[in-house]
Amino acid sequence: MTAHAPVVSIASRAEHVQRIVTPGGITAWLVESYAVPLVALEFSLRGGAAQDPADKPGLATLLAGLLDEGAGPYDARGFHRAIDELAIHMGFGADRDSISGHLQTLSKNTDKAFALFKLALLDAHLAETDVARVRSQLAAELKRDANEPDAMAAKAFREAAFPGHAYGRPVRGDLSSIETLSRPDLLALRERLFAKKDLKIAVVGAIDAKTLSDHLDATFGALATENDLAEVASVALAGVGARHVAPLDIPQTTIRFGRPGVTKRDPDYFAAVVANHILGGGTFTARLFREVREKRGMAYSVYSQLNEYDRCPMLIGAAATKNERAGEALRVIEEEVRRFAEEGPTEEELDKAKKYLIGSYALRFDTSTKIASQLVHLQMDGFEPSYLDERNGKIAAVGMEDCKRAAKKLFGDGGLLVAMVGRPEGV
Amino acid sequence: MSPSTASPTAPHKPGAAGDSAGASANISNFKLDNGLEVVVIPDARTPVVTHMIWYKNGSADDPIGKSGIAHFLEHLMFKGTENHPQGEFSDLVAELGGQENAFTSYDYTAYFQRIGKEHLETLMAFEADRMTSLLLTDEVVTPERDVVLEERRMRTDNDPSAQLDEAVQAALFAHHPYGTPIIGWQHEIESLNREDALAYYRRFYTPENAILIVAGDVEAQEVLRLARETYGKIPARAEPPRRNRTKEPPHRAHRLVSLSDEKVEQPAHERVFLVPSYKTAAPGEAEALETLAHMLGGGATSALYETLVVEEKCAVGAGAYYLGSAVDDTRLWVYATPAPDVTLEKLDRSIDDVIRRFIEQPIDEDHLRRAKTRLVADAIYAQDSQASLARWYGEALATGLTIEDVAAWPERMEAVTAADVTAAARKWLDKRRAVTGFLLPADEDA
Numbered sequence: 001m002t003a004h005a006p007v008v009s010i011a012s013r014a015e016h017v018q019r020i021v022t023p024g025g026i027t028a029w030l031v032e033s034y035a036v037p038l039v040a041l042e043f044s045l046r047g048g049a050a051q052d053p054a055d056k057p058g059l060a061t062l063l064a065g066l067l068d069e070g071a072g073p074y075d076a077r078g079f080h081r082a083i084d085e086l087a088i089h090m091g092f093g094a095d096r097d098s099i100s101g102h103l104q105t106l107s108k109n110t111d112k113a114f115a116l117f118k119l120a121l122l123d124a125h126l127a128e129t130d131v132a133r134v135r136s137q138l139a140a141e142l143k144r145d146a147n148e149p150d151a152m153a154a155k156a157f158r159e160a161a162f163p164g165h166a167y168g169r170p171v172r173g174d175l176s177s178i179e180t181l182s183r184p185d186l187l188a189l190r191e192r193l194f195a196k197k198d199l200k201i202a203v204v205g206a207i208d209a210k211t212l213s214d215h216l217d218a219t220f221g222a223l224a225t226e227n228d229l230a231e232v233a234s235v236a237l238a239g240v241g242a243r244h245v246a247p248l249d250i251p252q253t254t255i256r257f258g259r260p261g262v263t264k265r266d267p268d269y270f271a272a273v274v275a276n277h278i279l280g281g282g283t284f285t286a287r288l289f290r291e292v293r294e295k296r297g298m299a300y301s302v303y304s305q306l307n308e309y310d311r312c313p314m315l316i317g318a319a320a321t322k323n324e325r326a327g328e329a330l331r332v333i334e335e336e337v338r339r340f341a342e343e344g345p346t347e348e349e350l351d352k353a354k355k356y357l358i359g360s361y362a363l364r365f366d367t368s369t370k371i372a373s374q375l376v377h378l379q380m381d382g383f384e385p386s387y388l389d390e391r392n393g394k395i396a397a398v399g400m401e402d403c404k405r406a407a408k409k410l411f412g413d414g415g416l417l418v419a420m421v422g423r424p425e426g427v
Numbered sequence: 428m429s430p431s432t433a434s435p436t437a438p439h440k441p442g443a444a445g446d447s448a449g450a451s452a453n454i455s456n457f458k459l460d461n462g463l464e465v466v467v468i469p470d471a472r473t474p475v476v477t478h479m480i481w482y483k484n485g486s487a488d489d490p491i492g493k494s495g496i497a498h499f500l501e502h503l504m505f506k507g508t509e510n511h512p513q514g515e516f517s518d519l520v521a522e523l524g525g526q527e528n529a530f531t532s533y534d535y536t537a538y539f540q541r542i543g544k545e546h547l548e549t550l551m552a553f554e555a556d557r558m559t560s561l562l563l564t565d566e567v568v569t570p571e572r573d574v575v576l577e578e579r580r581m582r583t584d585n586d587p588s589a590q591l592d593e594a595v596q597a598a599l600f601a602h603h604p605y606g607t608p609i610i611g612w613q614h615e616i617e618s619l620n621r622e623d624a625l626a627y628y629r630r631f632y633t634p635e636n637a638i639l640i641v642a643g644d645v646e647a648q649e650v651l652r653l654a655r656e657t658y659g660k661i662p663a664r665a666e667p668p669r670r671n672r673t674k675e676p677p678h679r680a681h682r683l684v685s686l687s688d689e690k691v692e693q694p695a696h697e698r699v700f701l702v703p704s705y706k707t708a709a710p711g712e713a714e715a716l717e718t719l720a721h722m723l724g725g726g727a728t729s730a731l732y733e734t735l736v737v738e739e740k741c742a743v744g745a746g747a748y749y750l751g752s753a754v755d756d757t758r759l760w761v762y763a764t765p766a767p768d769v770t771l772e773k774l775d776r777s778i779d780d781v782i783r784r785f786i787e788q789p790i791d792e793d794h795l796r797r798a799k800t801r802l803v804a805d806a807i808y809a810q811d812s813q814a815s816l817a818r819w820y821g822e823a824l825a826t827g828l829t830i831e832d833v834a835a836w837p838e839r840m841e842a843v844t845a846a847d848v849t850a851a852a853r854k855w856l857d858k859r860r861a862v863t864g865f866l867l868p869a870d871e872d873a
Contacts (some may be wrong), residue, residue, distance in 0.1 A: 012867055035472045036810045077737060080727040084797045087804030106807060133736065136743045140764050143693035149585055177692050180849010248690070252580035283526075284505065284517040297573030352522050363541050365472045367812045422585075 013365065013388035017375065018209050024217035028201035029375045029385060033368070039205035040111050041103040041117075042372040043220075044380055046198035047367035048094045049171040050232045050310070056185055058173015060094035060193075061187050062134060065225045069093045069130040073120035075148045078129050079116070084237060086114045093248055096171060097232075098380065103368060105173075107206040110215070119217040121194070135178055144174050147321070149254035149421040157316075158247045160239040163363070166232055167309055195227035196220065201377035204284050204368040234311045239417040246421045253326035253422030254318070255332065261306050261313035262410055264381050270394045271406030273306060277334065277353045278345045278403075279411075280304025280317050285352065287336050292319060298329045301416040315410055319384065327426020330418065338414030344404035360390045454820070457656060458829045461663040462635035462848045466830065467650045468642035468818055470813040476643030477814045478708035479539040480549050480558070481821040483638070485610070487533045487604040487754070488670050493623055495611015498531040499575055500624045504538065505529075506567045513567060516553045523549070533605055534754045535825035541814060544644050551639075551657040558632050559661055561625070568621045576617070579610050587688035588695060588866055595864040596758075598682045599699050603675040603755060627697040634658060635667035640821050642813035675701070675756060679857045689869035697762040697864040698772050698778065701854045704753035706827045711839065713751050715851035720759055721751035721798045722783065728797065731763065734781050741777050743768045752822045759855065771865045779825035785852035790845035804835045 018030040048072065052059040068083070068090055072207040083090055089104040090113075101121070105113035146152035155170065162168035173181070203212055235262045264274040280288040280303045291301040303318030321329040343351070365371050378387055397407075418426065477650045486497045507513035525542030538557075540550050583589040593608050600606030639658060641650045669734040678701055705713040724731045724747025737740035745763035761782070765774045773783070809815055823833045 016846075032473065036809055037807065038813075077728070077733060080665075081797065084728045084801055087801045104808070106804060132606075133740075133743070139767075140693050140743045144588075147690035147691045149860070179435070250580075250585040252577065252585050254585075263661045285514070285521050293574055295570065297570030298577070300574055300578035320585075321577060324582060328512060352518065356521045356524055359543060360526060362473065362475050362524070362543060363526060366814070366825040369811065 008225065014385040017385040017388070017411055018386065019212055020209055020216070021044060021181070022217045022221075026201065026203070026216045026220050026223035027218055028203055028212065029379065030076060030202075030207070030370055031204045031375070032206075032208060032314045033075055033204065036368070037107045037206055038201065038368060039105050039113070039207050040069035040368040040372045041201065041203045042369070042376045043199060043201045044098045044100045044376050045193055045195075045227075045228060046098055046310075046380070047193040047229045048096050048098045050097050050166040051189065051193060051230055052166070052169065052173075053185075054166070054169070056173075056177060057169040057171075057186055057200065058138065058178045058179055059189050060099060061180055062131070062181050063140060063189055064092040064094040064099050064128075065134045066126050066130055066186065067120040067124045069134060069253055070125040070127055073124045074119070075125075076133075082116055086112055086116075090117060092120070092173065096167065100373070100376070104367070108206060109313050110211075111297050114215040114219050118340065120135050121219065122222055125298065126183055126190075128183055131181075131186065135181060138172060138178055138238055139175060142178070143173060149252075150318075150337045151252060151421050152248065152421040153244050153254045153256040153318070156244045156421070157258065157417065160244050160313075161237045162235060162312075162417060163238060163259065165235045167235060167312060192228040195224045197225065197227050199223070201325045202220050202377075202379070204370040207401070213220060223335060224250065232311050237312060237314050237417065240354065241415045241417070243418040243420065243427060245424060245427070246419070247422050251322055252320050253323050253424040254320045255326065255330060255333075256316070256419045257316045257330075257390045257416040258314050258316035258418045259412065259416055261308065263308060263313040263352070264408065266313075266405040268402065268409055271402040274350065274353050274357065274395065274398045274411045275340070275345070275403050275407040275410055276304055276306050277357060278349045279340050281353070281356075282421065283356060287354075288317070288319075288333060289342070291332055292321075292329060296332065298325050298332070302333070302422050323423045324363045326424030326427050327424065330420075330427060334414060334416060337416065340407050341411035341414050344407050350398075350400055350403055355393055356399060357395045361392055406413060434439055446524050452751055452829060452836070455651075457654075459634065459659045460536050461659065462633075462667065463658050463661075464638045464824065465651060465654050466638065466640045466824065467645065467647040468816050469491040469645070469815065470642055471644045471648075472770040472814075474546040475541060475813070476547050476641060476645055477539060477541050477817045478547060478554070479638050479821055480554050481537040481640065481641040481825045482631055483535060483636050483825050484670065485532045485536055486607065486609040486670070486671055487536040488631070489604065490627075490770050491608070492615060493619060493627075494607045495575065495616040496623055496627045497533055497536055498869050499572065499616065500539075500611050500627055501529050501531045501536050501570060501845065502571050503560065503563055503624050506571070507562055507730060508556050509562050510556050510560055510705065511553065514556070518537060519553070520551070525550070528870075531554075531604050531609055532608060535822070537608075537821055541816070545648075545727065546654050547641065547645065548657070551653050555657040555661060558637065558658070560635070561628055561632075563624060564774065565621055568624065572619060575610065576613065579613060579616065582610065584610070584613075584642060587686060587691050591684070591686040591864050592697075594684045595697060595699055598684050599701055599758065599818055599862045601678075602673045603813050604672055604757065605753075605757070618800055631668050632662040633668065634662055635663045638819045638821060638824050642817040651756055657697050670754065672755065676719070678860045682862045683865065684741045684862055685865035685867060687867040687869050691866055691868045693764065693766055694771055695762070695866040696774050696778070698861050699864070700759045700856060700861045701756055702749070702759045702860075704755065704757040704826070705751045705823075705832070706754055707756050709744050711843070711847060712715070712851060713733060714839045715748050715847040716759060716855065717751055717802065718767060718840070719785065719794070719848050719851050719856075720747045721796055721802055722790075723781070724761060725798065727800070728794075730781050730784065731761065731778065735763055735774070735777055739777055740839075741774055745778075754826050765832075771867070775827065775863065777797045782852070782856050785849065786856065790846060795843075795845055795848065799840055799843060802840050806837045
């Protein structure tokens with residue numbers, strides 16, 4: 001095995017990234033490229049659903065959903081039509097720890113696209129009638145998910161993993177909470193979250209640094225300097241070893257499992273990435289895929305992945321198998337986790353996993369929107385553009401002992417928090 | 428096969444099989460001596476290549492009583508060949524840092540990898556091998572059939588709205604195989620075996636029936652050379668296989684299909700019209716249907732959304748969609764989610780009123796212009812993704828269109844007039860050619 005030789009050698013990615021600091025103090029990463037006449041922008045503001053007041057879950061989601069529903073001189077219909085006139089793609093969303101937005105435009109419409117984006121960001125009306133409409137759409141989504149197995153499993157898992165913590169509350173709220181969400185609530189949350197502090201921006205496409213700098217100041221320059229975030233306590237995933245079943249009359253049981261993870265700042269993080277890839281990563285070679293799907297035909301989809309909220313790193317995974325085999329599937333998964341913690345990987349598995357992780361990194365950078373998204377996430381995680389060139393070396397440097405150590409840290413005694421939806425047998 | 432296989436049904440932007448005239452000029456198209464078609468789509472922005480092989484057969488070509496065989500075979504194509512045992516190809520793709528998958532639709536089945544461009548030749552050699560040397564044993568076929576049954580449970584049997592969709596399609600197509608789900612009916616999947624899969628494989632997996640699409644930082648002539656050295660070695664089989672499909676009789680009766688289930692808390696409405704596809708339509712008609720569907724229900728400025736959601740407030744969501752890529756006559760969907768306390772019957776009448784406007788009243792020229800701007804721009808946005816371009820070209824060619832058809836799509840969309848849209852609405856949004864589906868809570872039968 002050639003631990004330090006990347007399978008695919010690529011010229012520096014970092015050197016294509018221009019770091020822009022505007023006169024107005026806005027920072028952004030730009031990849032300038034004229035191959036396609038498009039400009040893509042992505043931004044993220046720290047503070048998503050975790051900043052919802054405890055009795056008002058869903059507020060950040062509702063706020064994000066209202067930004068393009070009427071702004072500046074336009075009512076909701078006028079704003080959507082203005083976007084359509086120029087064939088602009090624009091959207092906003094709220095996650096656990098952030099509110100994000102994206103803009104993509106034909107380069108010939110860049111000026112107008114930024115102007116509309118600014119209106120959404122700074123001058124959305126959040127009018128009562130629009131609030132009522134978007135809230136009713138959110139309610140319909142929640143009703144659709146009320147008996148949807150994946151959504152139910154996520155809920156059961158979240159509530160068991162984070163009792164009493166913001167992470168235990170639903171990002172999109174629940175049917176009773178969203179009825180109470182009002183315009184004053186939305187104004188207050190926007191006031192707290194929308195600021196230059198913790199604002200991360202990436203732009204990819206047919207635009208030069210000077211032009212972009214002017215647009216960024218015009219678009220984001222009027223934001224307040226400081227945000228006002230409530231402290232979110234660090235938390236460890238609770239309930240490891242417990243099994244929760246939400247009964248539902250369906251033929252197949254959905255299984256969600258997890259345990260505490262490893263943060264991106266942990267010295268063993270890359271070793272943990274390698275270990276997880278071998279256990280349940282998204283290739284046909286992963287142990288869970290081979291044992292649960294290929295050998296036993298027990299599930300169509302089975303995987304594990306490292307997930308990280310701002311205040312909680314996790315390992316989570318999922319599978320779905322007919323009720324009659326749910327207990328058996330769960331035992332196989334638990335056994336694989338435990339065995340990996342005890343024995344670690346084989347040399348061959350370690351070598352192949354590293355080669356995959358190194359070689360496939362390039363696949364994350366093949367469209368402008370994917371590149372912009374990668375660059376925003378790197379900034380959110382506090383990395384510099386140099387990470388783009390260093391990352392594969394860190395994977396390559398993971399040795400057998402590193403991987404075994406990380407596996408012990410990540411998989412521990414193999415205990416899992418499990419949430420199931422269906423009529424599982426044998427559990 | 429795969430962690431995220433196949434979503435057969437997921438309809439994606441149909442006619443958006445587009446590209447601007449400028450870029451399409453660079454697309455190369457060859458035919459090997461054995462009949463295999465080759466398309467090369469240049470994208471010099473990254474050192475990554477997308478390699479796809481498309482077969483011009485899908486679930487609508489499943490033999491009677493063997494529904495699901497096209498999709499089952501797709502899974503079994505990952506089980507190894509005479510030259511490369513199970514796992515060798517997937518192991519290699521992963522080791523080279525590539526990602527792979529496959530999908531089955533009504534009219535085609537496709538396999539693809541995305542990988543560093545220097546590995547293209549290796550993949551072509553393995554994929555060419557898989558076209559002729561598949562090796563199946565009961566030991567691998569039986570558990571994989573269970574995987575497919577789990578896939579069906581996950582997609583359909585656990586989900587009342589997917590069950591309604593299945594029933595609506597079955598009602599819409601009284602005789603044509605588009606009425607059968609891509610994944611197959613459970614009782615027929617359970618009976619599929621190794622011999623069925625091999626018979627289907629031998630019939631359809633031939634160079635005459637395949638299209639190779641390579642997108643990425645590659646030279647067309649180099650791809651052609653590699654294709655000759657790999658796929659080109661496969662002997663011609665003679666004529667391409669025939670798709671033997673039953674034809675749909677004339678439709679005269681509107682049908683209402685309703686499904687009530689205790690798991691349903693949010694009712695929903697859908698209506699599906701039987702309409703011509705890009706392949707079967709008279710010149711300009713599919714483009715008019717594409718435009719009509721967009722004006723009717725493409726996003727927040729569409730007639731359905733503005734009328735039902737913003738003005739009447741009888742719905743919280745509404746839209747429409749034209750599945751233009753199909754070998755035979757296809758579907759145009761209209762759907763809506765009712766506001767609380769609005770019955771599906773009431774919503775149905777409001778939808779009728781909006782449709783009637785397109786039939787009886789002059790088309791709003793501003794709206795038409797906005798719709799065309801959006802649709803034509805999709806062709807430019809498409810250039811940002813080599814994988815999407817590869818998929819759109821593959822889908823077009825596999826449903827009987829040509830590279831030229833795809834290249835000229837933006838021009839043909841530009842040419843759509845208000846009169847064309849009105850004519851399409853009058854001719855095709857005829858309820859007698861439609862099925863309406865109601866999704867209802869347990870105690871509310873329609």
